[in-house]
Structure formats: structure tokens, C-alpha cells
Amino acid sequence: MDKVMSDKKAVVIFLLPSFILFCAVIIIPIFMSAGYSLTEWDGTRAKVFIGLQNYKELFSSPVFLKSMLNSLIIAVASVLIQLPLSLLLALCIAHGVKGEKFFITVFFIPVILASVVIGQLWARIYNQNGLLNLFLRALGDKDAKTAWLGGMKTALPAVIVPILWQYVGYHMLLFYSGIRSISQDIFEAAKIDGASFWRTCSSITIPLLKPIIEVSVTFAVVGSMKTYDLVKVLTNGGPASASEVITTLLVRTMFYPGNRYGYGSAMAIALIAECFLLYLALGRIFREKPEKLEKPLKDERSAA
Amino acid sequence: MKKLSKLSPGRAVMYLLLSAWAFIQLFPLYWMFTFSLKSNQEIFGENPVGLPKNWLWSNYTNVVENAHMLTYFFNSVIVTVASIAVVSVFGMMATFALTRMVWRGRGAMRMFYMLGLSIPIHAALLPVFIMLRDMKLLNSHLSLVIPYSAFALSMAILIFIGFISGIPTELEESACLDGCSIYGIFFRIILPLMRPAISVVAIFTFLQCWNELLFASTYATDWHYRTITVGIMEMTGQFRTEWGPIGAGLMAATLPTLLTYVLLSDKVRSSLVLGAVKG
Numbered sequence: 001m002d003k004v005m006s007d008k009k010a011v012v013i014f015l016l017p018s019f020i021l022f023c024a025v026i027i028i029p030i031f032m033s034a035g036y037s038l039t040e041w042d043g044t045r046a047k048v049f050i051g052l053q054n055y056k057e058l059f060s061s062p063v064f065l066k067s068m069l070n071s072l073i074i075a076v077a078s079v080l081i082q083l084p085l086s087l088l089l090a091l092c093i094a095h096g097v098k099g100e101k102f103f104i105t106v107f108f109i110p111v112i113l114a115s116v117v118i119g120q121l122w123a124r125i126y127n128q129n130g131l132l133n134l135f136l137r138a139l140g141d142k143d144a145k146t147a148w149l150g151g152m153k154t155a156l157p158a159v160i161v162p163i164l165w166q167y168v169g170y171h172m173l174l175f176y177s178g179i180r181s182i183s184q185d186i187f188e189a190a191k192i193d194g195a196s197f198w199r200t201c202s203s204i205t206i207p208l209l210k211p212i213i214e215v216s217v218t219f220a221v222v223g224s225m226k227t228y229d230l231v232k233v234l235t236n237g238g239p240a241s242a243s244e245v246i247t248t249l250l251v252r253t254m255f256y257p258g259n260r261y262g263y264g265s266a267m268a269i270a271l272i273a274e275c276f277l278l279y280l281a282l283g284r285i286f287r288e289k290p291e292k293l294e295k296p297l298k299d300e301r302s303a304a
Numbered sequence: 305m306k307k308l309s310k311l312s313p314g315r316a317v318m319y320l321l322l323s324a325w326a327f328i329q330l331f332p333l334y335w336m337f338t339f340s341l342k343s344n345q346e347i348f349g350e351n352p353v354g355l356p357k358n359w360l361w362s363n364y365t366n367v368v369e370n371a372h373m374l375t376y377f378f379n380s381v382i383v384t385v386a387s388i389a390v391v392s393v394f395g396m397m398a399t400f401a402l403t404r405m406v407w408r409g410r411g412a413m414r415m416f417y418m419l420g421l422s423i424p425i426h427a428a429l430l431p432v433f434i435m436l437r438d439m440k441l442l443n444s445h446l447s448l449v450i451p452y453s454a455f456a457l458s459m460a461i462l463i464f465i466g467f468i469s470g471i472p473t474e475l476e477e478s479a480c481l482d483g484c485s486i487y488g489i490f491f492r493i494i495l496p497l498m499r500p501a502i503s504v505v506a507i508f509t510f511l512q513c514w515n516e517l518l519f520a521s522t523y524a525t526d527w528h529y530r531t532i533t534v535g536i537m538e539m540t541g542q543f544r545t546e547w548g549p550i551g552a553g554l555m556a557a558t559l560p561t562l563l564t565y566v567l568l569s570d571k572v573r574s575s576l577v578l579g580a581v582k583g
Contacts, residue, residue, distance in 0.1 A: 004485070004486050005406050005476075005480075006405065006406040007405070010401075010487070011401050011405050011407050013397075014397040014398065014400055014405070014490070015397070015398055015401045015402075015413070017393075017394045017398075018395065018397065018461075019398070021394060021453065021457065022457055022458075024435070024454070025428055025432055025450060025451050025454030025455070026419070026420050026454055027419070028431070029430075029431035029432055030427050030428075032430075032431035032434075033427055033428075033430065033431055036430065036431070043434070085325075089322065089325060092318045092322055095318065097318060097319065097322065102326075103326060104573075105569055106326045106330060107325065108565075108569075108572075108573055109330070110333075112562075112565050112572060113561060113562075114514065114515035114517075114536075114557055115517065116515070116517050116533045116536050116557070117536065117554045117557050117558055119537075120536060120537075120539075120540070120550065120554055121332055121333075121554060122332070123540075124336075124339070124550075125332060129347075129348050129352075131332070131335060131352075134353070165328070165329070168329075170576065170577075173573055173577055177577065197314060222422075225424070226426070232517065233537055247426055250426055251426075251518070255522060261430060264430060265430060269427075271424055271427070272423065272424060272426075275422070275424055276422075
């Protein structure tokens with residue numbers, strides 16, 4: 001058996017196709033991007049090596065800094081609005097309601113739809129004669145005619161709403177399966193002790209969900225950095241980069257007239273670095289917390 | 305009604321919250337369906353949110369005849385199906401070598417493949433564009449199948465590894481004693497047993513490829529190879545003021561995913577969440 005299973009030639013044959021594909025499309029391009037980012041290049045003329053000049057320009061560019069800030073605002077909105085809402089919905093569903101299956105099914109529908117479709121749909125909701133203005137008119141504001149996506153102040157919030165709206169169901173499902181995997185005995189014990197819904201949630205369910213919450217926060221934050229489709233379809237970063245994010249700026253820098261491949265690659269590297277740093281930072285934050293959490297728990301036990 | 309009267313206030317709030325959110329999620333989709341069958345006159349005038357008064361199926365034929373929607377649709381089908389095939393075959397082969405076969409560096413190689421889970425596709429956008437350009441592959445189905453399958457590979461391997469560890473090795477051992485070769489073990493024993501895992505990976509890859517925009521709008525710009533997401537993005541230029549056909553296009557892009565979800569909702573959900581829970 002071992003002899004058959006350690007056939008070196010077979011290992012190579014089984015591994016080679018995926019290895020070549022993986023290296024060619026994912027690993028090597030990172031090094032290529034890093035190389036391009038040190039040059040001035042438009043894809044046709046010869047590359048000119050300019051050292052770290054692109055990065056200097058990047059971090060003194062108001063548009064890039066603005067787009068980075070916008071991406072961070074989206075991330076913060078996800079963590080502060082989307083995740084608590086998802087958690088609340090998951091807690092309600094897992095508490096045992098009629099139509100549990102129905103709600104889970106419905107909440108997950110937007111997750112599977114193309115972001116382009118959702119973008120086109122919300123562009124129409126935000127239209128001057130769209131659903132939102134119709135709704136405001138029905139509420140009494142007779143001449144509601146705001147072009148939500150066109151306003152300097154309204155563009156970014158208007159883009160954020162569908163971004164959050166689309167993935168509430170995803171995080172809800174993560175939380176829900178987390179709650180379901182908690183031993184039922186604990187909940188029964190809490191019930192016997194007469195703990196209320198809120199008390200059970202805050203002292204049992206949410207602390208035990210911590211690992212899942214960490215996964216959700218990481219996904220939401222790093223995912224926000226990579227948001228592209230919805231912004232592209234809704235505003236393409238406009239008006240005047242009011243809703244610009246790193247990815248839309250990157251694509252425009254590379255593939256629109258001017259073709260600044262070198263400068264765009266510097267943005268790509270900055271994006272990878274940012275995602276990586278956020279991973280590390282979140283990992284550190286989550287690792288520190290348990291120590292702080294453990295102490296009050298112990299105190300409570302000894303007090304009881 | 306009897307049951308309702310027994311509801312405690314807390315429960316009532318719960319149902320209210322859940323129903324309100326279900327409404328917020330469903331209403332825009334319902335609205336999309338209705339305006340895909342209306343004329344502008346109805347959408348902006350007498351009947352903006354109700355069901356269509358006369359169902360304007362011509363919006364759908366309009367979008368097929370005037371916007372190449374059928375071509376885009378089939379391009380998406382071709383690219384998606386090919387990517388699923390590549391990911392399943394390559395991923396299964398790699399998983400077999402990474403879990404069942406015995407060799408040095410296996411653990412390190414596993415970690416190496418998992419790198420793909422955290423790398424943003426924007427890092428590859430330009431370099432892969434240059435490679436495809438130099439190989440004269442831009443504007444072909446292959447220009448999308450290659451990056452799609454590469455970026456789905458890590459998740460596929462992660463899912464496959466989860467499944468394969470549940471298959472006992474005794475079967476392979478007895479096959480081995482019967483003189484079965486390593487390739488025989490892979491094709492006759494592992495592959496048939498892994499069918500449920502392959503269906504999960506297929507669903508996951510389907511959703512990724514069908515909904516993808518960035519690669520599609522950069523590598524396949526020629527309308528002969530354009531996928532449905534790009535087609536939809538550019539529809540606004542073509543039907544600037546007419547909402548009906550745009551709605552019809554959105555419905556056409558949504559129907560395959562929605563249908564898959566209706567038929568296999570549990571499997572669809574687990575295929576998207578599995579990676580998160582295991583990774």
C-alpha cells in the first residue's frame with residue numbers, strides 16, 4: 001500500500017496541472033506586479049525603472065488617500081451595522097420561530113445574485129423617479145427628486161447601503177450555524193434557571209460565538225477592501241471621487257486612457273499589503289481579548 | 305388567530321423584525337420583476353409598484369434581439385461550465401496527492417495552495433492581462449476560464465480535503481491488495497465517492513464565475529465573447545431611458561442562479577459557507 005501511495009511520478013502527475021495554473025495566475029503575478037510597480041510603463045513603450053517613485057506619488061495623492069478612506073468607511077459600516085443586524089436576525093431565527101427555513105432561504109437570496117444585477121437594480125431605486133423617491137413622496141415629501149447617486153454627500157452612503165444589504169444573509173447564516181453547533185444542554189440549563197432571551201444571548205450565545213464573530217469581522221473588513229462591482233455599477237467612484245474606492249481607482253488607472261501600468265501596480269501592491277496588514281491587526285486584536293474576558297467570568301463565578 | 309393572541313410581546317417583536325427584513329430583501333427583487341414587464345409609461349406614471357397591467361413580454365424579445373443578450377448568456381454558460389470542469393478535475397487530482405499519497409513536503413504544499421484564499425484578484429489583473437495579450441488569448445473564452453479556475457482552485461481544494469478525510473482508507477487498501485494501480489484507485493474508488501463534494505464545488509464555482517465582473521470586463525471586451533455581467537453593465541448605454549428591457553436583462557442574468565437556489569437551496573448555502581467555517 002505504502003509503496004503504491006508514495007509513487008513519486010504519480011504525485012507529480014496529480015499535482016502538476018493545478019500547480020502550473022496556480023503559479024501562473026496567482027503566485028507569479030504578485031511578483032510581476034511588484035516589479036511593474038517600480039516602473040513607468042504604459043504597456044507599449046519600454047519600461048523605465050523609477051524606483052519607489054510610484055509609491056511616493058501614491059501616498060501623496062489626495063484621490064488615493066480618499067479612496068482608501070472610503071474603503072475603510074465601508075469596512076467600519078459593515079462591522080457596526082451589517083454584522084450586528086445579521087447577529088440579531090440569527091439570534092431571533094435560532095430562538096425557534098415559525099418559518100425558520102423560510103427566513104433563512106429568503107435572507108440568503110441576495111447573496112447568490114450577481115453584484116452587477118444588484119447594482120443596476122439599486123441604481124433604479126435611487127433614480128430621481130425611483131423607488132426611494134416614490135417612497136418619500138408617499139410619506140408626504142411631494143417633490144422628492146433627489147439624485148442620490150449624483151450628490152457629493154449622498155453618493156457614498158447610497159453605495160454603502162446595497163453593499164451591506166447584499167451580504168446580511170451571508171453573515172446571518174454563519175452566525176446561525178454557529179449557534180446551532182452550540183450544545184443544546186447549555187440553553188436548556190439557562191431556561192431552567194429562568195434566564196431571559198437577552199440574558200441568554202449576552203452571557204451564553206454571543207460569548208460562545210466569538211470564533212465565528214471573528215471570522216465574520218475578518219471577512220467583512222477584508223471583503224470591504226476588495227469591493228468593486230457595486231461601486232463600479234452604481235457610481236464608478238463619482239461624483240468627483242466622492243465614492244471612489246481603491247479597486248475602482250486601480251482599474252481606471254490601468255485600463256483607461258493613459259494606461260499607467262506602473263502606478264496602477266503600485267496600487268495593487270498597496271491593496272495586497274493593506275489586506276494583509278488588516279488580517280494581522282485583526283488577528284492580534286482577537287488574540288488579546290480572551291484574557292480580558294476570562295477575568296470577569298472568574299470573578300462572577302467566585303461571587304456566586 | 306388563536307396562536308397570535310398567545311404571542312408574547314418579545315416574540316411579536318421578533319416576528320416583526322424578521323418579516324420587515326424579509327420584506328426589505330424581497331421587495332426590490334419583486335420590483336425588478338415587475339418593471340421588466342412594463343413600459344416606461346407604467347413605471348413612471350400610473351403604476352410604479354403594482355403588478356404590470358399588460359404584461360410586456362416584448363421587453364424580453366427586445367433585449368435578445370437588440371442587445372446580443374443570448375450571445376452573452378451562452379458565453380457565460382460556456383465559461384462557467386468549462387471553469388467548473390477544470391476546477392473539479394485539477395482540484396480533485398491535487399487533493400488526492402495532498403491527502404492520500406505519501407511524500408515529503410506534503411504539508412508545506414497544502415499551505416501553499418491555501419495562499420490563494422487570501423490573495424485579492426486585483427493583484428493578478430494586470431500581469432494576467434499582459435500574459436494573455438502576449439499569448440494572443442485576449443477576447444476568447446479561455447481568457448476567462450484560466451483566471452476563474454485558478455482563483456476557485458484553493459477553495460475547491462479546501463472543500464475537497466474536508467470531504468476526503470471522511471472517506472475511510474480501507475477501501476483503497478483492499479483495492480491495492482487486489483492489484484489496483486494508483487490511477488485505478490483514484491478513478492474507480494475516490495472519484496465516485498467524492499461526487500457530493502464535487503457538486504458542492506461545482507455550485508460554488510458556478511456562482512463565482514456567473515457573477516464575476518472584473519476579469520470579464522477587462523479580458524473579454526469584444527461582444528462575441530462578452531459575458532452576461534458585462535452585457536448588463538453596458539446595457540444602460542444602449543437602453544438609456546427604457547427600463548423595461550434593462551429589467552428583462554437583469555431577470556435573464558438572475559434566473560439561472562435563482563433556479564439553482566430554488567432547487568438546491570441547502571447545498572448552495574453550504575457551498576458558500578463551508579469555506580468560512582473550515583478556514
